[in-house]
Amino acid sequence: KKNFLVIGLGRFGSNVARVFYENGHDILAIDNSMEVVQSIIDSKTINDAVQLDATDSNSLKKLEVEKFEAVIVAIGSSIEDSVLTTANLRELGVKKIIAKASTEMHGKILEKLGVEKIVYPEAEMGRSLAKQILGLNTLDEFALNENVSIAEVALPKEFHGKTLSETNIRLTYNLNILAIRRSGGDFSLTVTPQTSLQPDDYLLVIGNHENIERFQHLRE
Amino acid sequence: KKNFLVIGLGRFGSNVARVFYENGHDILAIDNSMEVVQSIIDSKTINDAVQLDATDSNSLKKLEVEKFEAVIVAIGSSIEDSVLTTANLRELGVKKIIAKASTEMHGKILEKLGVEKIVYPEAEMGRSLAKQILGLNTLDEFALNENVSIAEVALPKEFHGKTLSETNIRLTYNLNILAIRRSGGDFSLTVTPQTSLQPDDYLLVIGNHENIERFQHLRE
Numbered sequence A, B: 001k002k003n004f005l006v007i008g009l010g011r012f013g014s015n016v017a018r019v020f021y022e023n024g025h026d027i028l029a030i031d032n033s034m035e036v037v038q039s040i041i042d043s044k045t046i047n048d049a050v051q052l053d054a055t056d057s058n059s060l061k062k063l064e065v066e067k068f069e070a071v072i073v074a075i076g077s078s079i080e081d082s083v084l085t086t087a088n089l090r091e092l093g094v095k096k097i098i099a100k101a102s103t104e105m106h107g108k109i110l111e112k113l114g115v116e117k118i119v120y121p122e123a124e125m126g127r128s129l130a131k132q133i134l135g136l137n138t139l140d141e142f143a144l145n146e147n148v149s150i151a152e153v154a155l156p157k158e159f160h161g162k163t164l165s166e167t168n169i170r171l172t173y174n175l176n177i178l179a180i181r182r183s184g185g186d187f188s189l190t191v192t193p194q195t196s197l198q199p200d201d202y203l204l205v206i207g208n209h210e211n212i213e214r215f216q217h218l219r220e
């Protein structure tokens, strides 16, 4: 059971807080608007919310912020408040800060302040939606363990038109081919040494992470 | 090569537009702020942007909006403008509208207007970040083809403490077990009939989509 601190209870922050709570962790939620704090208390979606201005380092200090597993700074529209809050947290010894940024410049400043991970919700969701619409969401790489991954890799040009055995992928790259996705979208599990590979094919491979990377770089 | 219309070029909309353009499709981008339109033209990240108030159905009509593959309404902070724009598009015969909503109520109204898909970028990213921090991001289900999927399934209670052969999963559910993720996070590919299954194990299975669903329902 971990404890987390979330500062800023807009749509992003309140959802971060709620998922922590739903999964059995302790969460302290802070916002400087009494109205926001009251409404999240009334919703009963988390256990504890407190009104506080996080740019006020004295109030922040009283919360022993360095004791939290991680602190999430979810203040969006005021870059100043987000940056001041982050600076306060670093000053108070918080090691793990995750923050959302409203612009690239905002993100660069947070990076300089030692924020471990920066999230751009609107930009990232925009890119992900467009890819979904285009049918471009692929497995990319899914790590089975520290060494072995399953990945979907676009067929390198040099293998267009060859049969699987002609490519010698298995021996050269130590990768097993689990399935082939033809353009049109569906994976076929019928993969034999005679299978002929086409441009626009995607290969579902399993193997060591380094070998997958090496294979992926053939495209560039 | 498809053509898309994106209305509203904030962080979300401009990123949707950019990904379409990067992938070789045509994109018409609209915003009612000249400054925003000029800046996206200067950035050269898309081919065509025009200043226009999308709540003005006459201007919208001139664009022959019903000819686009899909229209993305990316107006966030003005619920009124987002809803009026969407109503205009439906009136002009647009079939496929995807819109972002700033609140649940905003989303409900868009649904009633026949929007095909509604996105809540801040809320969805907040949930996804919290899950990432908790190490809860799993493969869920990845469809290899119309019938066969790879999925990660939490071990049903009734199999706790049994060996793999005792569970008879392969014969009962027609699923192959590719790997087991022990609590702690890493998948082990060493799976034999003698492997003993524990609470908190996640099984990486491959099989028919219906069988995976049946197996997943054992947990509930």
Ligand SMILES: Nc1ncnc2c1ncn2[C@@H]1O[C@H](COP(=O)(O)OP(=O)(O)OP(=O)(O)O)[C@@H](O)[C@H]1O
Binding pocket: A007, A008, A009, A010, A011, A012, A013, A030, A031, A032, A033, A036, A052, A053, A054, A055, A074, A075, A076, A077, A078, A081, A085, B122
């Ligand atoms: N100095 C501060 N201390 C504590 N909370 C703050 C401070 N400044 C802003 N907040 C709170 O942070 C929350 C989120 O900030 P804001 O609404 O500006 O960002 P947002 O990016 O629009 O939010 P979201 O997109 O997550 O809905 C607000 O509820 C606001 O009251």
Ligand SMILES: Nc1ncnc2c1ncn2[C@@H]1O[C@H](COP(=O)(O)OP(=O)(O)OP(=O)(O)O)[C@@H](O)[C@H]1O
Binding pocket: A122, B007, B008, B009, B010, B011, B012, B013, B030, B031, B032, B033, B036, B052, B053, B054, B055, B074, B075, B076, B077, B078, B081, B085
């Ligand atoms: N009626 C309208 N017609 C065309 N564009 C509009 C209209 N109303 C707003 N916009 C544009 O939509 C864009 C996005 O809207 P806004 O900034 O309000 O939403 P947002 O949710 O904060 O954006 P994001 O989170 O994507 O950055 C703005 O650039 C704005 O100029």
